[in-house]
Amino acid sequence: MANPVPVIDDISLESLYADPYPSFQRLQRDAPVAFVRAAGINLVTRFDDIVQIERDFETFASSNPVSLMNRVMGHSLMRKDGEDHRLERKAIEPSFRPGVVRNHWAPRFRVIADDLIDQFDDHGATDLFGSFAAPMASLSLMEMLGLRDVSWQELAIWSQSLMDAVGNYGQDPEVIRRGQVASDGIDAAIEVVLPKLEASPDPSIISSMLQAEDKHSIAQIRANVKVIIGGGLNEPRDTILTTAYGLLSNPDQRACVMEDANLWSAAFEEAVRWISPIGMYPRRVTRDVVLGGMQLREGDQLGICVGAANRDESHFDRPDLFDILRPKQSHLGFGAGPHYCAGTWVARQMVGAIALPALFGRLKDLRLDEAAEVKLGGWVFRGPLSLPVRWSI
Amino acid sequence: MPKIIFVQPCGTRREVEATQGNSIMEAALKHGVTGITAECNGSAACATCHAYFEDDRLSQLGAIEAHEEDMLDFTASERLPVSRLSCQVTVTDAMDGMIVRLPESQ
Numbered sequence: 001m002a003n004p005v006p007v008i009d010d011i012s013l014e015s016l017y018a019d020p021y022p023s024f025q026r027l028q029r030d031a032p033v034a035f036v037r038a039a040g041i042n043l044v045t046r047f048d049d050i051v052q053i054e055r056d057f058e059t060f061a062s063s064n065p066v067s068l069m070n071r072v073m074g075h076s077l078m079r080k081d082g083e084d085h086r087l088e089r090k091a092i093e094p095s096f097r098p099g100v101v102r103n104h105w106a107p108r109f110r111v112i113a114d115d116l117i118d119q120f121d122d123h124g125a126t127d128l129f130g131s132f133a134a135p136m137a138s139l140s141l142m143e144m145l146g147l148r149d150v151s152w153q154e155l156a157i158w159s160q161s162l163m164d165a166v167g168n169y170g171q172d173p174e175v176i177r178r179g180q181v182a183s184d185g186i187d188a189a190i191e192v193v194l195p196k197l198e199a200s201p202d203p204s205i206i207s208s209m210l211q212a213e214d215k216h217s218i219a220q221i222r223a224n225v226k227v228i229i230g231g232g233l234n235e236p237r238d239t240i241l242t243t244a245y246g247l248l249s250n251p252d253q254r255a256c257v258m259e260d261a262n263l264w265s266a267a268f269e270e271a272v273r274w275i276s277p278i279g280m281y282p283r284r285v286t287r288d289v290v291l292g293g294m295q296l297r298e299g300d301q302l303g304i305c306v307g308a309a310n311r312d313e314s315h316f317d318r319p320d321l322f323d324i325l326r327p328k329q330s331h332l333g334f335g336a337g338p339h340y341c342a343g344t345w346v347a348r349q350m351v352g353a354i355a356l357p358a359l360f361g362r363l364k365d366l367r368l369d370e371a372a373e374v375k376l377g378g379w380v381f382r383g384p385l386s387l388p389v390r391w392s393i
Numbered sequence: 394m395p396k397i398i399f400v401q402p403c404g405t406r407r408e409v410e411a412t413q414g415n416s417i418m419e420a421a422l423k424h425g426v427t428g429i430t431a432e433c434n435g436s437a438a439c440a441t442c443h444a445y446f447e448d449d450r451l452s453q454l455g456a457i458e459a460h461e462e463d464m465l466d467f468t469a470s471e472r473l474p475v476s477r478l479s480c481q482v483t484v485t486d487a488m489d490g491m492i493v494r495l496p497e498s499q
Contacts, residue, residue, distance in 0.1 A: 055422075055434055089436065090460075097463040098440075328469075328498065330430050330441070340433035345467070 002295035005042055006031045013038045020279060020379035021320065024308035033294040033302075040169070041282070041301050045308035047315045047332065049292045053283060053304060054337030057081050060283040060302065062339060072165040072179050073230065074223030078339065085338060088224060091212030095144060095205045098345035104203045105144060106349045112139045113358040125369060128241060128359075128387040136355050137237035144232075144346065145225060146197055146204025147189050158182040159233040162226055167380065186229060187222055232343055235277040238383025239351050243271035244359065245384055246322035248368045253324050258360065267324040268352030272310075272333035274322045279307030280380045281335070306332040307382060363391035395489040399426045402497050413486060417479035417493060418442040428495035435480040437461050441499040443468040444479040447492050451475065454482045470496030 008031060011023045016039070024045050027034050032046040044050055053060040063081050064070075070079055077088040094100065116132050126132070138152035138159075147155070165179025190206065197207045205228060209216035216224065247254040247267060257263040285300040296302075309332045311319035317326065334341035341347075360366055368374065372388035394410040397420055401407075411420035421429040421442075430441035437460050446454060454477060457465070461481045465472050479493065 086436075093460050097460060098467040099463040330432055330499075334432070334439075336432055337434040338436050340436055340438045342438065344438065 002290040003293055005033050005035050005294045005296065005300075007035045007037060009037050011036050011038060016379040017377055019376075020305075020307060020382070021311060024305060024311065027305075028308060028312060032292040033296070036303075039303060041303040042296070043280070043303045043305050043308075044291070045305045045312075046292060047309040047312040050304055050306060050309045050332055051336060052291065053302070054335065054339075057338055059286055059289050061286050062283060064282070064284045064301075068168065069166045069227075072162060072183065073226035074219060076223040076227035078227045078231070081338070087214045088216070088220060089338075089342065091214060091216055092205055092208050092224065092342065094211075095203055095208045096342050096346060098348075100203055101345045101349050105140070105346065106354060108143050109136075109140050109350045109354045110358070112136060112143075113355050117358060117362050120363075122393060124393045125388070125390045127372075128244060128389055129237075129384065132355070132359065133237040133240040133387070136240060136350070137233050137235075140236070140346075140350050141229065141232050144205055145228065146193055146202065146206040148193055150189050154185070155229065156233060158185055159229050162230040163234070163381070166230065183226065186226055190221060190225055231278075232346075234381055234383070235343075236347050236351055238275075238277040238381070239268065239271055239347060240355050241384040241387045242275045242277070243267050243351065243356055244389075245368075245374060245387055246271055246274060246324075247356075247360070248366065248389070250322060253322070254360070257324065261357065263324055264357055265348065265352045266328070267356065268348060269328075269331065269333075270322060270324045270326065272347075273316070273331040274310070275376070275382055276307045276310050276331075276333040277381060277383055278333075278335075279378065279382045280305045306335065307379065363389075365392040367391070395484055395486050395491070397484070397488065398490070398492045399428070400492060400494045401428055402495060411484040411488070413484050415484050417444065417482045417484060419480075420484060421479065421493075426495075428499070429479060430499040431480060433480075437464055437478055437481055440464045440468050440478065442479045443470060443472075443476060443496050443499060445473055445475045445494040445496065446477055446482070448475050450488075450491060453485065453487050453491075457481070468496070469498040 028045045033042055033044050035042050061081050063079050067079050077085050116135055120126050134156055135152045138155045142155055161178040161182035164175050168175040197210055201207045201211050209221050257267055280303045283302045283304055285296045287298050289296050313319055334344045367390055369388035369390045374387055375385040377385050396408050397411045399407045407426055409424040418429055418431050432439040432441045461478050465476055
């Protein structure tokens, strides 16, 4: 007999933001599916339960009639299931293929990384959040989308405004307004590049949408570009910072990776596992079902905590430690199932093969700035909020 | 139901009854065959359901689409001429008795 889903009253959003891992660990042990009142959603924290969910999109749907995301961005592929989702995903695939990434996008990412490092001031100190990780992610995403004449700062503001609006459960009017400004700005930026991309196709994402066998409508282009801007900027930014933070805090591992460049990819994957940039995402239960011994009901809203699953002790040895030398193992940092991160291979190149080796290779004696504090925050999305470093000139 | 024989890198064989219309990847997961990870559950996005097929039966597998073709260059174990992503291979009656070898790593 399945148990009813327990209600947890003593986990606050503030504590989740500051450090979600103790709460995740407790939920995993005592209540692997639990209604956390502060979040207003049923959190799922065990690795195996999440894999079960992602192998069954008919029972655990991404589409959601009450989705705030649909209101902010339009109906994107992230909130579609089955054939509707498959066709849109297939349309953008050519821009994200690992071979295309390596041959077409990687050389551009390399120029972006080197330009940014060239611009570092000569005091031997910087906060990598604003001087490197954020512009690296933003400029790379801009190239991939095919947008022109937009500053990296503007794209980053759009991304943040959209994400804030999607999480705006309190209906704060100022957040709604900024979300609308971002949405309008993106629609206008798309309008500017459409004629050129229609006339001369290229490997960019918007171009792929236009060239697909099932060509995107303007509404589909707008919604999917917005979801890609919302979901494709902060994640590589945060992973650049998390990987750098992990290596700078663990000199032995850093020495290993400087010795053997093949380890950069392991460092990247370990960072995505250790502090997953997307820690939680939603699913909706479409029929009564038992999960992890708990009885779920049709209509229940789930929060899939991959940030927790990636520290599940039944899958990972000493999961709280950053260890690039741990045995290769699947993690859920890119999600699983049909919505598996489309940008996985982009991030592997941009972050693991280009941004980090450039940073550690070019800046002599790169180290954490002992006078400043590294702050991390978030549980739905998580990463360093700043990463002040020094190097020798 | 066509029988598919999965062979681990160490040589262990496991014969399973596959359902026509499913993918080889689904047949492996359904029967708990180890060695197929399938992180993306059949979207051809992760390259973790790589498998080696029988050389003289490749024509039974259906064509490789552009996306799979690209992805196959990025498998964890070496790509061979008999490599496919098992999520992109649909089980048919003609495949009865087919041997599918699993790679060292995914």
